Amino acid sequence: MEGVDHLAHERNKSEFDVDAMKIVWAGSPHAFDVSDRISKLVASDPGFRKDNRSTLSRKELFKNTLRKAAYAWKTIVDLRLSEEEAAKLRFYVDEPAFTDLHWGMFIPAIKGQGTEEQQQKWLPLAYKMQIIGCYAQTELGHGSNVQGLETTATFDPQTDEFIIHSPTLTSSKWWPGGLGKVATHAIAYARLIVGGREHGVNGFIVQLRSLEDHSPLLGITVGDIGMKFGNGAYNTMDNGVLRFDHVRIPRNQMLMRVSQVTCEGKYKQSDVPRQLVYGTMVYVRQTIVADASCALSRAVCIATRYSAVRRQFGSQNGGPETQVIDYKTQQSRLFPLLASAYAFRFIGEWLKWLYADVTQRLQANDFSTLPEAHACTAGLKSLTTTATADGIEECRKLCGGHGYLCSSGLPELFAVYVPACTYEGDNTVLLLQVARFLMKTVSQLGSSKKPVGTIAYMTRVEHLMQCRCGVQRGFAELSVDLVEAAVAHCQLIVVSKFIEKLQQEIPGKGVKQQLEVLCNIYALFLLHKHQGDFLSTGCITPKHAALANDELRSLYSQVRPNAIALVDAFNYTDHYLGSILGCYDGNVYPKLYEAAWKDPLNESVVPDGYHQYIRPLLKQEIRTARL
Ligand SMILES: CCCCCCCCCCC/C=C/C(=O)SCCNC(=O)CCNC(=O)[C@H](O)C(C)(C)COP(=O)(O)OP(=O)(O)OC[C@H]1O[C@@H](n2cnc3c(N)ncnc32)[C@H](O)[C@@H]1OP(=O)(O)O
Numbered sequence: 001m002e003g004v005d006h007l008a009h010e011r012n013k014s015e016f017d018v019d020a021m022k023i024v025w026a027g028s029p030h031a032f033d034v035s036d037r038i039s040k041l042v043a044s045d046p047g048f049r050k051d052n053r054s055t056l057s058r059k060e061l062f063k064n065t066l067r068k069a070a071y072a073w074k075t076i077v078d079l080r081l082s083e084e085e086a087a088k089l090r091f092y093v094d095e096p097a098f099t100d101l102h103w104g105m106f107i108p109a110i111k112g113q114g115t116e117e118q119q120q121k122w123l124p125l126a127y128k129m130q131i132i133g134c135y136a137q138t139e140l141g142h143g144s145n146v147q148g149l150e151t152t153a154t155f156d157p158q159t160d161e162f163i164i165h166s167p168t169l170t171s172s173k174w175w176p177g178g179l180g181k182v183a184t185h186a187i188a189y190a191r192l193i194v195g196g197r198e199h200g201v202n203g204f205i206v207q208l209r210s211l212e213d214h215s216p217l218l219g220i221t222v223g224d225i226g227m228k229f230g231n232g233a234y235n236t237m238d239n240g241v242l243r244f245d246h247v248r249i250p251r252n253q254m255l256m257r258v259s260q261v262t263c264e265g266k267y268k269q270s271d272v273p274r275q276l277v278y279g280t281m282v283y284v285r286q287t288i289v290a291d292a293s294c295a296l297s298r299a300v301c302i303a304t305r306y307s308a309v310r311r312q313f314g315s316q317n318g319g320p321e322t323q324v325i326d327y328k329t330q331q332s333r334l335f336p337l338l339a340s341a342y343a344f345r346f347i348g349e350w351l352k353w354l355y356a357d358v359t360q361r362l363q364a365n366d367f368s369t370l371p372e373a374h375a376c377t378a379g380l381k382s383l384t385t386t387a388t389a390d391g392i393e394e395c396r397k398l399c400g401g402h403g404y405l406c407s408s409g410l411p412e413l414f415a416v417y418v419p420a421c422t423y424e425g426d427n428t429v430l431l432l433q434v435a436r437f438l439m440k441t442v443s444q445l446g447s448s449k450k451p452v453g454t455i456a457y458m459t460r461v462e463h464l465m466q467c468r469c470g471v472q473r474g475f476a477e478l479s480v481d482l483v484e485a486a487v488a489h490c491q492l493i494v495v496s497k498f499i500e501k502l503q504q505e506i507p508g509k510g511v512k513q514q515l516e517v518l519c520n521i522y523a524l525f526l527l528h529k530h531q532g533d534f535l536s537t538g539c540i541t542p543k544h545a546a547l548a549n550d551e552l553r554s555l556y557s558q559v560r561p562n563a564i565a566l567v568d569a570f571n572y573t574d575h576y577l578g579s580i581l582g583c584y585d586g587n588v589y590p591k592l593y594e595a596a597w598k599d600p601l602n603e604s605v606v607p608d609g610y611h612q613y614i615r616p617l618l619k620q621e622i623r624t625a626r627l
């Protein structure tokens with residue numbers, strides 16, 4: 001029945017202060033207030049409805065996204081929302097759109113790689129959305145290998161301009177979000193050529209479309225790259241293709257914080273690492289880690305609530321069947337994902353601090369922690385997105401057949417989320433960067449340069465370097481093992497930061513105790529999953545492995561009465577969850593049944609096509625002798 005909380009009995013079992021946990025999850029009382037207020041604003045405004053997406057064609061879907069983006073901007077302006085509130089509103093609108101790249105990459109690129117003068121010119125236009133930008137780095141032929149990009153930017157000292165050109169088909173820009181139909185400007189990454197000499201890949205601000213009629217400018221060929229995975233999903237985004245035919249831009253539109261070209265045609269490299277050109281990618285990778293905790297927590301919320309509602313088998317003397325959340329196998333699949341959602345939340349908080357710290361150091365020309373920041377953002381982006389994509393799929397399976405319905409919210413969440421394992425750096429390529437960082441650290445052991453921060457533990461492997469054991473084979477030959485070592489390194493960081501979080505003051509009855517249980521589940525689940533490595537390296541004995549397994553089962557029993565409260569703490573509205581299986585009141589079956597009849601296919605009891613195809617089939621005269 002509507003209005004009845006079918007999960008009240010579960011909520012009454014909670015052993016901790018859920019409101020206090022909501023503050024922990026949000027990060028602070030202020031963050032909770034903003035999040036709570038904006039999520040309810042979006043949920044209550046019919047202009048942001050999203051339950052009709054699966055019935056729209058690509059063009060209708062895209063136009064609807066443009067409408068929503070414009071409506072969101074009008075809401076932001078009319079309500080005079082702060083930057084923080086505006087970001088939260090775009091988050092709860094929950095639809096990939098060109099605005100993600102405008103705010104999430106185009107603006108950060110200008111802030112991170114532009115000079116003060118360039119920031120003063122371009123940022124006010126971007127903040128007022130008088131220009132709409134995208135981040136055009138990837139090409140048809142190259143994405144991972146940035147140094148392999150083919151687009152050229154040739155300096156013409158006669159006119160004090162750069163000539164941006166796509167020399168080959170494979171140099172066509174391909175994938176940039178917002179590029180296909182909306183962006184008026186791009187940060188285009190191209191090989192800088194000055195006086196016939198190449199100076200690596202740099203960023204250039206290029207106008208793509210007229211600000212009068214939105215038509216592509218001379219020399220610009222631009223369009224959408226076509227349908228992507230899933231039906232709705234990421235097809236709300238116009239990932240684009242772009243070719244330059246000798247497009248001329250003023251010299252001052254090369255982002256010049258890292259490298260400069262003077263009007264005389266002199267190339268100058270600032271005394272900053274060339275890799276600062278990659279700074280935007282580092283920034284987005286750390287936001288992607290925070291996004292992972294959001295996506296995984298959404299899936300876990302749906303699967304946990306539905307696991308408490310769903311009953312299957314186990315009826316005694318005509319009594320109710322067993323809640324599937326009480327099966328140990330369901331708990332062993334679900335609760336490690338619940339623990340991971342919290343673990344990723346806290347590692348995301350730490351990574352945001354690390355990124356802010358390295359940014360502050362860079363402003364003081366202190367580059368000492370840049371390698372660690374690169375390794376951490378790359379590795380943790382890889383680890384959390386892989387675990388989250390796999391976790392969303394596991395949550396779908398935890399919901400049985402109904403998990404496969406669009407109305408469960410899980411297929412769409414999976415389809416929108418999985419490219420996170422690829423964009424902003426293919427996850428394997430990024431782990432190889434971590435492996436390179438670890439090997440460089442090992443090679444420096446024994447020198448005066450002592451490992452600190454997240455690699456401080458590596459002093460303990462120093463003896464390996466001294467005995468020079470093992471055959472020195474190439475990095476490439478050992479890359480599979482090195483990638484595994486990189487994952488282990490990142491997992492150690494996640495566990496360490498979860499433990500550090502627990503050493504902080506955490507208010508609220510029973511809140512810290514619940515987080516300790518989740519931290520132990522996260523760590524012991526890893527130990528159980530990789531016990532082969534721990535046993536073969538002598539880190540643990542078989543007895544330890546058995547104890548860990550026993551403790552895991554005990555920890556699952558401790559989580560069980562608190563599971564619904566732990567997902568309530570995410571404070572997601574039913575609108576944001578977009579899931580009948582995950583609705584707050586647990587009133588699943590009536591909602592599933594009602595939703596079915598809203599499908600366009602049920603607009604008529606006799607399907608369109610019956611008379612053309614089915615009736616002739618049924619009424620066929622000729623039947624085979626066997627029938
Ligand atoms: C409202 C906010 C909403 C935000 C929402 C955003 C939503 C996102 C939606 C999705 C958008 C997607 C966008 C994209 O995908 S943009 C394109 C992303 N592309 C990539 O990530 C490319 C990956 N490839 C690379 O990064 C580089 O090619 C790679 C690092 C793999 C190799 O680079 P390179 O060949 O130049 O370098 P080397 O490997 O030779 O290393 C040389 C040294 O440089 C160090 N290094 C490398 N990268 C960095 C870095 N980023 N920062 C610092 N240092 C770096 C590397 O460690 C080497 O150092 P050593 O010589 O000391 O070993």
Ligand SMILES: Cc1cc2nc3c(=O)[nH]c(=O)nc-3n(C[C@H](O)[C@H](O)[C@H](O)COP(=O)(O)OP(=O)(O)OC[C@H]3O[C@@H](n4cnc5c(N)ncnc54)[C@H](O)[C@@H]3O)c2cc1C
Nearest residue numbers: 135137138142143144175176177419422423424425426428
């Ligand atoms: C939804 C989506 C949105 C995107 N948005 C943008 C955007 O806004 N702007 C933008 O510029 N780009 C964007 N991209 C492009 C994205 O950044 C690239 O696709 C990504 O960096 C991966 O590069 P790639 O496609 O070249 O993969 P590849 O490198 O071709 O990967 C193919 C395979 O090769 C392997 N591989 C590659 N190199 C190595 C190596 N050295 N050693 C071992 N294995 C290797 C990879 O692990 C992978 O298994 C987007 C992509 C997607 C899917």
